[in-house]
Amino acid sequence: MTDRADTLLGFLALADRLKTVERRGRVVLPDGSTRRETSAEHCWHLALMAVLLQRDLGFEVDLARVLTMIALHDLVEIEAGDTFAYDAAGRATQAVREEAAAEIVFGALPPDLGPPMRALWEEFEAGVTPEARVAMACDRTQGFLQNVLSNGEAWRAHGVTRAETGPRMDPARAVDPVFEALISALYARADAGGMLR
Numbered sequence: 001m002t003d004r005a006d007t008l009l010g011f012l013a014l015a016d017r018l019k020t021v022e023r024r025g026r027v028v029l030p031d032g033s034t035r036r037e038t039s040a041e042h043c044w045h046l047a048l049m050a051v052l053l054q055r056d057l058g059f060e061v062d063l064a065r066v067l068t069m070i071a072l073h074d075l076v077e078i079e080a081g082d083t084f085a086y087d088a089a090g091r092a093t094q095a096v097r098e099e100a101a102a103e104i105v106f107g108a109l110p111p112d113l114g115p116p117m118r119a120l121w122e123e124f125e126a127g128v129t130p131e132a133r134v135a136m137a138c139d140r141t142q143g144f145l146q147n148v149l150s151n152g153e154a155w156r157a158h159g160v161t162r163a164e165t166g167p168r169m170d171p172a173r174a175v176d177p178v179f180e181a182l183i184s185a186l187y188a189r190a191d192a193g194g195m196l197r
Contacts, residue, residue: 004110011108017078018043024084024154025146034150039074039082042146046070046138053138056178061130069124069135072117076101085143085168086160098125127171137179140172141186148186152195162187162196 019040026034027041047070054063074082079101083090106118123129127136144165147155154160169187173180190196 007108007110014078014105014108015075018075021074021077021082023082023143023146024158025143026150026153027146028150034153037146039077042142043070043074045142045146046135049138049142050134053134053178057134057176058178059130059176061134065120065131066135066138069120069132070138072121073124073135073139075105076121079104084154084158086158086164133175137172137175140169141179141182144169144183144186144190148189148193148195151193152190155196160196162190165196 019038021039022036023039023042025037025042027037028034047067050063050066050070054061054066076098080094080097083094083097085091102118102121106114106121108114109117123132124135127133147153169183173183
């Protein structure tokens with residue numbers, strides 16, 4: 001058990017580095033200033049969203065499976081870094097970088113945990129199962145929400161247009177009417193605030 005404990009503690013120490021991976025989204029501080037959101041904060045916010053929305057979905061999902069995917073989905077960023085949703089050059093290499101990172105990150109787990117955890121990460125990436133689709137919709141909704149909360153600061157800094165957000169947000173809107181309602185409300189706020197070009 002000592003070897004297993006050491007391996008698990010080593011993995012948890014590796015996973016702790018997710019707290020240092022910065023995203024483009026901004027967190028508004030009590031004094032009105034902002035700072036970059038971390039991927040770990042992002043994952044917590046997604047988990048909360050999934051818990052709150054589960055009962056509003058028009059179909060059943062295994063919430064534990066959704067939450068596990070949420071906890072795992074960005075761990076590859078520890079090695080690959082975060083890729084901004086509207087960075088075409090970064091997205092062109094994202095899959096290759098993240099696959100290589102997955103080898104390192106999930107390879108740090110004990111042999112009975114590494115492959116099933118990686119399989120859940122791959123399920124999230126494929127986005128085919130109901131649980132993966134809900135996790136993806138939470139992921140995209142949270143990123144959009146973070147931009148609205150910060151008055152579009154990251155969008156403005158990177159010249160993101162309203163039209164550019166459609167291909168990213170439309171799949172999330174299609175998952176369930178609850179996501180359509182949330183995302184429509186966020187677009188209304190973004191439009192009213194002139195946050196997107």
